[in-house]
Structure formats: structure tokens, C-alpha cells
Amino acid sequence: MTTLLTTELSELDKKHFIHPTSSIAQQQAEGPSHIFTEGKGVYLTDTNGHKVIDGMSSLWNVNIGHGVKEMAEAAYEQMSKLAFTSNFSTFSNEPAIRLAEKLSKILPGDLNAVFFTSGGSESNDTAFKLARHYWILKDQPERQKIISRKMSYHGVAMGATSATxxxxxxxxxxxxxxxxxxxNSSVEEFRTLVEKEGPETIAAFIAEIxxxxxGVNLxxxxxFKEIRKICDEYGILMIIDEVITGFGRTGKYFAIEHEEIQPDMLCFxxxxxxxxxxxGGVALNDRLHNDFKTLSKGTLLHGYTYxxxxxxxxxxxxxxxxxxxxxxxxxxxxxxxxLYKGLKYLxxxxxxxxNARGFGLLGGIDIVKDSQSGERFAEYLSPLIVKEAAKLGLILRTVTYDHDSIVFSPPLxxxxxxxxxMVNILDQAISNVKREVLKG
Structure with missing residues (x-):
């Protein structure tokens, strides 16, 4: 029965489901690699009864683990009373108000006002629009440019893609x-670009900590302290993208707390x-929020249905x-x-x-042909290792944009x-690939 269900769902998947950030060719040739049906704690189970450790918190996000009944009860409780109401035209609802207040208490510094979105891409797009609108209100409409780092990821909406x-x-x-x-992640390069473009044309700088x-690049x-100084010197807004790192992932509520600086906006x-x-959402500091309140005229023409x-x-x-x-x-x-000890062991x-590295429950390793020179294999091995690890019971993610890496982000x-x-399974997966591919 399980095999029949898997086969049926796999065929329907290939016929009707366009997967995000996936190989369409691979999907059509092989079908979905897993069809998950249940999650409990750090584990996921698929239609074949195969149980795996979710070493990525699915997509860096299942911080409290899978299958927490209290979460279902919270959703049911609210759905039973009020499933949805618009927040346009100053309409509001109690959970949104209570959450905004709670966030003001846990966010660092004076990030006390929140604009809510449906996810990370929308949050970063919102930050760009608010930054540019802010400079319009401040009579500096020529401040339009957004600077980001070359290995950054900020989402796939139009603005977020352009910032990535x-x-x-x-x-x-x-x-x-x-x-x-x-x-690049160089203070000197940032200053050089600011001065070349003209600080009077730059609205904001955005970065993940x-x-x-x-690739889990630290x-x-x-x-960030030096970047903050340059932003202050030239009046550039600093936006910190905590979509992945927020809510405990790095061993503090937010990764910016490790840096001991304050951003102007924080996306989550x-x-x-x-x-x-x-x-998702964007938190603004008191200065920006107060300027919006005193300088805005008419309607804030930005908002999402949800x-x-x-x-x-x-x-x-x-x-x-x-x-x-x-x-x-x-x-x-x-x-x-x-986890870091385990990665150093590997x-x-x-x-x-x-290059074993870690920052709280974020980690990464690089796969190289020569660890002294950093020379990579002609064919990346990390996808093979990740595929082998999945067979052995561990879900991880490979990164091959600029280097051959495996990254980790298990539930908190x-x-x-x-x-x-996790480390033992990955150890075995690396050994298996070395034996089969490298013959050693």
C-alpha cells in the first residue's frame, strides 16, 4: 500500500506540481526525492516509512521542531474566533497587536515598530520600499540605491532577487x-563604492550577519561595527536581514546582538x-518610525493581503x-x-x-580536492554526499554557487x-562517496 501510494503521488507530482528552487529535469526524470507525511521533533517520515533527521530545519525555519501540538491548538483557537480580517484602512486585530508588542520587547535596541508580511522575500522588498519612501519624505528622493554583499541571499521577489x-x-x-x-565583505570596498556612487544617492545597505x-559564511x-560607522557618516540606512538567523538560531535571539550595534531596520x-x-516582518527603529509618523501625508501605499x-x-x-x-x-x-566539534572531527x-565553521546552530564544511591549496574537484562532490546522507537518514543541503559546501541548520x-x-551519518556518507567515486 505504501509503495502504491508513493507511486501514485509521485506521478501526480510530476504532472501538476512545479517545485520551488528545484531541478525540473530531475523532478520529471526521478519524481520527488521524498514525499513527507509526518514530522516529530527533529525527524521527518516519508510515504515509504523512511525516517530521517531534519538537519536543515526544513528550510532553516522549524526552530521548535516538528509536530508541536500547542502550535496546532493556537491556530485552531484563533481560527475558531477570527480566521482573517484585513488590516488595511487602520483595521486591526488582537494577535497582530500583541505580537508587535512582544517583538518590541525581544528585538534589540529601539526596534519598536513592526510592519508584517507573509515571508522573507516580502520583508526585504518592504524594507527597500520603506527606505526609499523614507528618503522621499526627507526631501532626498535621489537616495535610491541599495547596496548588498556578493554572496548574500535576500529572497526571490523582484526587489529581493535584485538585492541578492x-x-x-x-x-x-x-x-x-x-x-x-x-x-565583497570588505569595509574598504564598501567605502569605495559609497564614495564612487555618491553617498547622496544611496538609500540603504542590507546584509545577513x-x-x-x-554557504554559512561568517x-x-x-x-559590522565598521560598516555601521560608515553608514552613520554618510547617512545611509542599515538593514539587517535576520530571516534565517532570527529567533534563537545563533545562540542569541537575533544575530545582530553578537555584533553589539543597532540597525535602522531588521527583517525577519x-x-x-x-x-x-x-x-514575516520589518522592524523599524524609533527614529524612522517617528519620522514616518510626523512626515507622512495621506496613505502608506504598501501592504499585503495577509x-x-x-x-x-x-x-x-x-x-x-x-x-x-x-x-x-x-x-x-x-x-x-x-555540532562545531563534530564538524572539526570530520x-x-x-x-x-x-573550513569547518559554525555560529550557534548554523554550520558548514567545504569539500575540496586539496585542503592546502583549496583546489576543488572538477565535479562537485557535496551533492553526492548529501544524497548519500539522505539514504542513511539525514537531510542536509549542498551549496555550490561559489564553493563546494554542505550546510547545517537543525531544529533548536x-x-x-x-x-x-548527524555527525556519524555524515561521516559514513563521506566515506561511502570517497570509496565509490574517489576509489579511496
Missing amino acids: GLKPFRDFTNANAPHFHYV VQGAG PPEGY AKGVTSGYAQL SGHPVACNVALKNIEIIERNGLIENAKKMGEE EEKHEIVT IINKAEVEQ
């Missing part, structure tokens, strides 16, 4: 939005509901309660240290593994035994 520093995402379309510029989809020491999504509902969705906001409130009650931020810090054991509930199980 990973070139293959921009090459997907032949008409990116104008006024986006890219720099840790670049997720780009920032240079002191980088994913971990705010742990994926149990679609929600901005401040009452069910999603109620789910987010329960998610934050669970994160705090169960000490998941501290657990992310402790288990992140265990680096020491396997000559093809290098993971324990030491499960971290060790």
Missing part, C-alpha cells in the same frame, strides 16, 4: 530592478513561527512562548558548540573536508545524542 548577491538568482530573469549594487544560502571580525520571517504559519494575519500572529506568539519556556536559545548555543578525519530542540547521530 548570488548571481545565478539574478541571471534567472533578464530584467532585474535598477539601483542595486554589490560589494551570517550568509545562509551563500562575517570578518569587527566588520522563518523562525518567527517555526514554519507553522506564513509570517499583513498581520491573525492566525499567523497567534501562532507566532505561541512559538515565541515555547522558545522562551523551553530554553531553546541557550540550547542552540550549547548544541551549536557540539575535517580532521577526511582529507577532502575543510536537538540534543547531544542527535547531534552525534
Whole structure:
């Protein structure tokens, strides 16, 4: 029966379902790699009864783990009372108000006002529009340009795609939005670009503290403090993208707290509901919010149908309660240290593994032909290793935009035994691929 169900669903999948960020050719040739039917804790189970550790929190987002009944109850409770109401024309609802207040308490500094969206791409698009509108209100409409980093990922909406520093995402379309510029993670290069373009033309700088989809790239020491100084010097708004890193992932509520600086805006999504509902947002500091309140005339002509969705906001409130009650931020810090130890062990054991890195429960390793020179294999091996790991019971993600990497982002509930199980499975997967592909 299970085999018949898998076959039926696989054929329907190939015929009707266009998958996001997937190979259409691979889908048509092989069907879906997994059809998941159940999640519990750090585990997922598919239609074949195959149980795997979700080493990526699905898409960096299931922070509290799968199958938490309280989350379903929170959604049911709100749906039973008020499933939806518009928040246009100053209409409002209690969960959205309560969540905005809660976020003002946990967000760093004076990020006290929130605009809600449905996800990360919308959050970053909103930040760009608000930044440009802000400069219109300040009588500096020539400030239109947005600067981001070259290995960054900020989403796939039109503005978010244009801000994404990973070139293959921009090459997907032949008409990116104008006024986006890219720099390496170098303070000097940022200053040079600002001065070349003219600071009076630049609206904002956006960055992830840790670049997720780009390969879990950690920032240079002191980088963000220096960038903040340059932004202040030239009046450029600083937008921090915490879509992946927010809500405990790095061992603090938000990754910016490690840097001890304050952004002007902070974008969030994913971990705010742990994926149990679609929600994102942009938080503004008091200065920007006060300027919007005093300078705006007429209607703020930006909003999404589901901005401040009452069910999603109620789910987010329960998610934050669970994160705090169960000490998941501290657990992310402790288990992140265990994961990093495991990745260093793999680096020491396997000559093809290098650059083990971690930041809370974000981690990564690179696969190389020569660890001394950094020379890569002609054919990337990380996709083969990730595929082998899945067979052995571990879901991970490969990154091959600029280097051959494997990245990690398990749920914040993971324990030491499960971290060790992840490392052991990956160890075996690397050994199997070395034996089969490299004959060694």
C-alpha cells in the first residue's frame, strides 16, 4: 500500500506540481526525492516509512521542531474566533497587536515598530520600499540605491532577487530592478563604492550577519561595527536581514546582538513561527518610525493581503512562548558548540573536508580536492554526499554557487545524542562517496 501510494503521488507530482528552487529535469526524470507525511521533533517520515533527521530545519525555519501540538491548538483557537480580517484602512486585530508588542520587547535596541508580511522575500522588498519612501519624505528622493554583499541571499521577489548577491538568482530573469549594487565583505570596498556612487544617492545597505544560502559564511571580525560607522557618516540606512538567523538560531535571539550595534531596520520571517504559519516582518527603529509618523501625508501605499494575519500572529506568539519556556536559545548555543566539534572531527578525519565553521546552530564544511591549496574537484562532490546522507537518514543541503559546501541548520530542540547521530551519518556518507567515486 505504501509503495502504491508513493507511486501514485509521485506521478501526480510530476504532472501538476512545479517545485520551488528545484531541478525540473530531475523532478520529471526521478519524481520527488521524498514525499513527507509526518514530522516529530527533529525527524521527518516519508510515504515509504523512511525516517530521517531534519538537519536543515526544513528550510532553516522549524526552530521548535516538528509536530508541536500547542502550535496546532493556537491556530485552531484563533481560527475558531477570527480566521482573517484585513488590516488595511487602520483595521486591526488582537494577535497582530500583541505580537508587535512582544517583538518590541525581544528585538534589540529601539526596534519598536513592526510592519508584517507573509515571508522573507516580502520583508526585504518592504524594507527597500520603506527606505526609499523614507528618503522621499526627507526631501532626498535621489537616495535610491541599495547596496548588498556578493554572496548574500535576500529572497526571490523582484526587489529581493535584485538585492541578492548570488548571481545565478539574478541571471534567472533578464530584467532585474535598477539601483542595486554589490560589494565583497570588505569595509574598504564598501567605502569605495559609497564614495564612487555618491553617498547622496544611496538609500540603504542590507546584509545577513551570517550568509545562509551563500554557504554559512561568517562575517570578518569587527566588520559590522565598521560598516555601521560608515553608514552613520554618510547617512545611509542599515538593514539587517535576520530571516534565517532570527529567533534563537545563533545562540542569541537575533544575530545582530553578537555584533553589539543597532540597525535602522531588521527583517525577519522563518523562525518567527517555526514554519507553522506564513509570517514575516520589518522592524523599524524609533527614529524612522517617528519620522514616518510626523512626515507622512495621506496613505502608506504598501501592504499585503495577509499583513498581520491573525492566525499567523497567534501562532507566532505561541512559538515565541515555547522558545522562551523551553530554553531553546541557550540550547542552540550549547548544541551549536557540539555540532562545531563534530564538524572539526570530520575535517580532521577526511582529507577532502575543510573550513569547518559554525555560529550557534548554523554550520558548514567545504569539500575540496586539496585542503592546502583549496583546489576543488572538477565535479562537485557535496551533492553526492548529501544524497548519500539522505539514504542513511539525514537531510542536509549542498551549496555550490561559489564553493563546494554542505550546510547545517537543525531544529533548536536537538540534543547531544542527535547531534552525534548527524555527525556519524555524515561521516559514513563521506566515506561511502570517497570509496565509490574517489576509489579511496
